[in-house]
Amino acid sequence: MISLRKATTLATLLASLHAFVLCQQQPPPDRVILAIRVSDPIRIDGQLTEAAWKKPGESRFVQREPLEGAPASEQTEAWIAYDEDALYVAVRLHDTQPDSIVGRTARRDQDSESDEVGVGIDAARDKRTAHYFVVNPAGAITDGTFSNDTHMDSDWDGVWDVGTNVDEGGWSAEFRIPYSQLRFPKRDRYVWGVEIYRRIKRRNEDSYLVLHPRTDQVRVSRWIEIRGIEGIEPPARVELLPYFTATGKFLEPPAVHSFNEGRDDPFSVGRKYPVNVGADAKIGLAGDVTLDASLNPDFAQVEVDPTVVNLTAYQWYYQEKRPFFIEGSNILRFGRGGATYLNDFYWTDPRFFYSRRIGRAPQATVTHSGFKDIPDRTTIIGAAKVSGKISDSWSFAALTAVTDREYGRVDSAGVRFKEEIEPLTFYGIARTLKEFNEARQAIGVIGTVVERDLRDPRLKGILNNRAASLGVDGWVFLDESKVWVLTGWAGASYVAGSTDRMIVLQRSPEHYFHRPGAGHLEVDSNATSMIGWSSRVWLDKVVGNWIFNAAVGAIHPQFETNDAGFMTNADYINAHIYGGYEWYKPEGIFRTKGVTAAIVREYDFGGYNIGESYQLRLFGQLLNYWSAYFNISHNAETYALPERTRGGPRMRWLESQSGYVNVSSDSRKPLYGALTTAAAKGKSGIWYLQTGLNLNWKVSKTLSISGGPDIYRRHDPAWYVWTQPDPLAAETYGCRYIFGTLDLRQVSATVRVNWTFTPKLSFQLYVQPLLSTRTYSGIKELARPNTFSFNRYGEGRSTLTLTNSVYTVDPDGAGPASSFNIRNPDFNYKSFRANAVFRWEYLPGSTIYFVWTNEKVDYETSGRFEFGRDMRTLFRDRPDNVFSIKLTYWFNP
Structure with missing residues (x-):
């Protein structure tokens, strides 16, 4: 038996260890930067000649890479000042080898593979959201936002100023960040969060004011405080962005068909010159609330989508690239808060809101054959978005848009037809999230509505006339140290339309209700609506070398969100357990390494096993900064996914093995790259091999x-x-x-x-x-x-x-x-x-x-x-x- 003295000693040691860990996870209480009020103008040139930068600056920077916890190899000093209009940050980056400073010119938000310095500002001080501003010695900038503590998004483009200067002792940067680019409520005295980081590219060294260990999936919540800001007002934010576009289209005529009769395509005259004008507006309302509105918005993309050969029955998901929708989109994210290290393993969240539904290509086709003039997108008459915070811990967003009626034109042997192919449509999305106890718990709600004005009887058999969804999400940290977190969401959907439309929907690839032998499914030919539900819960460990993640989720057969959102398949249950260990201290030939394993099971609502996988993952980075990742999977014999038979009877799918390998080289070099190979082989006779090489040449x-x-x-x-x-x-x-x-x-x-x-x-x-x-x-x-x-x-x-x-x-x-x-x-x-x-x-x-x-x-x-x-x-x-x-x-x- 253990003696009382030994038990007391052991308890004392454990308590001390727990206290030590807590101290390591939080910044020391004295880590505060005092902001200095300035009355004289600060010239943003990187010279640091102003009086505000002459006092000793904050210089306690700690490495995260390559030697976590070690002092930074070069001295860095930082100062913060403010006036009535803006926040100023000055950073002096000393360097004993100034000739080795790397500064490459790059366009905004492009990784320049250079030395750089970044500033993060949590003006709301909610310890979950922030803005970041980054510059390299050549003046190339990156900016964006933080959400959910760790998620970085570079889609936000603010209007701010920065100047840099390189000299014989290193380099310097001066930031001017207008208050109009930050969101914060009125206070007598302001306490904001701040992080400053520095990268020395030649050493692959990253150092921070506040270290966030690689074992911990936390960032903004641990930033230190800026104090001393007072006597300022949140600005009346009004921004207008009118635009003008002019396009010249030089199109080749289509192939010859029987209906041509030797005539040229009357709709493809070879040259078209459309012109468009409009405006976006951003208006600050009460407190931390902003209205974004668009008049005749230009939602065309500057960059094109990649070409994809889609052999599946499902629609393809494309990333949003339109500025109106990507700016502030983090507020509309649903179901992924709290936990910051979620794995999915074949699970794809059905999205309640997918912004590319707004302005999508018309969904119906013309019925006549002949030369066709079909618009490639739906005209958006107008769109508006309101977002902000009701309080420090309560955020909300709402978006509405109206798209116009669209028509396709057909010329068949000289006879013209005009057919409606997309109705007038209203989209509405609302989202709110309330956090409690310094974001240790939270609950949120999302709702979507789509209403279509279906005047053409033909469209009533193709489209839902009404769709709505409602979801609830949230998280709760299970311990004081915020190591374990339970994250989850649940939602319901409703769609309504004609009986013909409901039959089409029930037989669509997302549902396949007509599957013979599936006793839990049946096509209801009298249905005029469909109601379903979906849910997912994760248990996640977000701190420490040991990794653990488990989840279970289900999508009811009648769940449907493709009017305002995006989903590929219903009638689906997925569960996994994932765990492992990661080493972040150099040992032997490795700088970092890790090993993880997972078990994954998939079912339908009839209880049939449609997937079973056992996976092993190995990864590591060598001392020379080359890295490798391996994934090996054994996939057991199960029933095939319904897509295999396109809604036919169940089919067995034999066991197989698959693997994935990625090897990448040192990105400090002028030429570096990554080689990726994926392969599989199964008892059914299936095999595939895919190899890709991506090179980067500076x-x-x-x-x-x-x-x-x-x-x-x-x-x-x-x-x-x-x-x-x-x-x-x-x-x-x-x-x-x-x-x-x-x-x-x-x-x-x-x-x-x-x-x-x-x-x-x-x-x-x-x-x-x-x-x-x-x-x-x-x-x-x-x-x-x-x-x-x-x-x-x-x-x-x-x-x-x-x-x-x-x-x-x-x-x-x-x-x-x-x-x-x-x-x-x-x-x-x-x-x-x-x-x-x-x-x-x-x-x-x-x-x-x-x-x-x-x-x-x-x-x-x-x-x-x-x-x-x-x-x-x-x-x-x-x-x-x-x-x-x-x-x-x-x-x-």
Whole structure:
């Protein structure tokens, strides 16, 4: 037995250790920076000649990289001052090797791979949100926001000023941050949070005023305080940003069709010159509340989306790039607060709000054949957003938008038709989040509404006339040290429409209610609405070397958010347990290393196992700053996902093994890169291999080139082709589910050229060629449900012939089953996409863009892959060219 003395000693040691850990997790209580009020103007030139910078500055910087906890290798001093209009931060960055300071010119928010200094300001002092401002010795800047303590988002572009200077003793930076760029409520005295960090690129050294250990997923909550700010008023924030765009479209005519009768396309005259004007406004309302509004907003993208060959039944998710939606979007994020280290393992959150639904391409098609004039996006009549804080711990946001009715025009042998393809639509989104006890607990709500004015009877069978969703999320830290956190959300959805529309929705790839043999599902042909729910809960350890994360989530079969949000599949349950250990102190050849493992299970609401995976992850960084990541998975035999049969009967999917490897080199070098390889092989005969190389070449201080090739090969013995109704196919519920052996070959490359003349004047070029072929062989049908067994056409009594790209199938030869035709699904797809952008910020917040977009697409019903021939064909085709000018002017009256 343990004696009382030993027990007392042990308890004392444990208590001391716990107290020590708590001290390490919080900044010392004396870490306060006193802001100095100035009356004389401060010249933002990086010279640090003002009197405010002559007193001793804050210099207690600590390394995070490469030697965590060690003093910074070079001295850094920082000062903070303020006046009635702005906050000023000065930083002196001493360097014993000034000739080795790295300062490359880069456009805004581009990683310049340089020395740099950054300032973070938590003006709301909620210990979760902040703004950050970064500059390198050449004056290249980055800015953005923090949310949820650690999440950094560079989409926010503020209007602020900074000056830098390099001399024989190092370099200096002076920041001027107007109060109009920060959000804070009125106070007699202000206490803000601050962090300052420095990077010395040649040493890969990052040092901070407040160390946030690599083992801890926390940042803003540990920043030290700025005190001494008083006698200032939150400004009346009014910003106007009118714009003007002019575009020249030089389009190639489409291929010849039977309805042409030798005529040119009347809608593709070769040249179009649309012009547009509008304005955005940002107005500060009461307290920390801001109204963003747009009149005839320009929601076109300056940068193009990448080309994607989508072989799945699901829609593709594209990132938002439109400024109105990305600015302040962190307030609308749902379900991911509190925990900062969440893993998903095949789970994809159904999004309640996906901003690219607003202004999307029209969803309906025209019914007449002929020359077509179809708009590529829906016109947004107007949009407005209100966001801010009701109190220090209570935030909210609301967004509304109205999109116009859109029409498609058709010319069929000289006869004109005009058809509505998108109705007048209203979108409404509201979000609020209340935090308690210094963000140890929180609860939030999100709601969305979509209303469509469906006047055309045809559209009533295609679109929901009404959709709504409501979600509740939150988190709770389970201990005083904020090591363990429980995060979760739950929500419900409602959609309504005609009976025809509900049938289409129930049979869509997101739901597949018509799956034969799925006893928990049924298509309700009388339904005029659908209600469903979804939920997810995580338990996460966010502090320490030991890693743990577990989660369980479910999406009810009738859950549907694709009107205002985004989701791919319902009828889905996912759970995982993930854990491991990470070492962040150099040992042997490794600077850092880690090992983790995970178990993942997936089910449908019928209780069938549709996924089971066991994973091992290894990762490490060598002393020379090369790094590697390995993931090995064993995927057990289960039932296949419903997508495999496109809503057909259940099919078994045999076990497989997969792996992923990423190796990257030292980014300090002029030429560095990363090699990525993913591979899999299964008992079903499936295999794939994908290899990508991404190189980054820092040609000079102003020019960089990045990109590389990507090669993808896939062999899949059971890829869905077609469903053929046949009452004689009794074993498969009156339909023949037809598959083929898919051989996919795809080669693509991306190239990005960034040429930055000054931090405010830059040129960017993006180029992406892509070749993709899909060849099918071994056409067959599923023999029986719940198996991986097939009847191959052309064997036994069945016959299979191919004539003029059409397969004729007789499943039983001379038997009673009828023959049928299916189109040969082989294809050869080629595309080339280029986008060039010249940016000039001619005044603070005011920018002119010159944009060129070049695109060509070639499609053949042939699965032959011949690289040389395909490239010649691609570059022989004449492209569509679009030239645009966009001018914005920022007013701050």
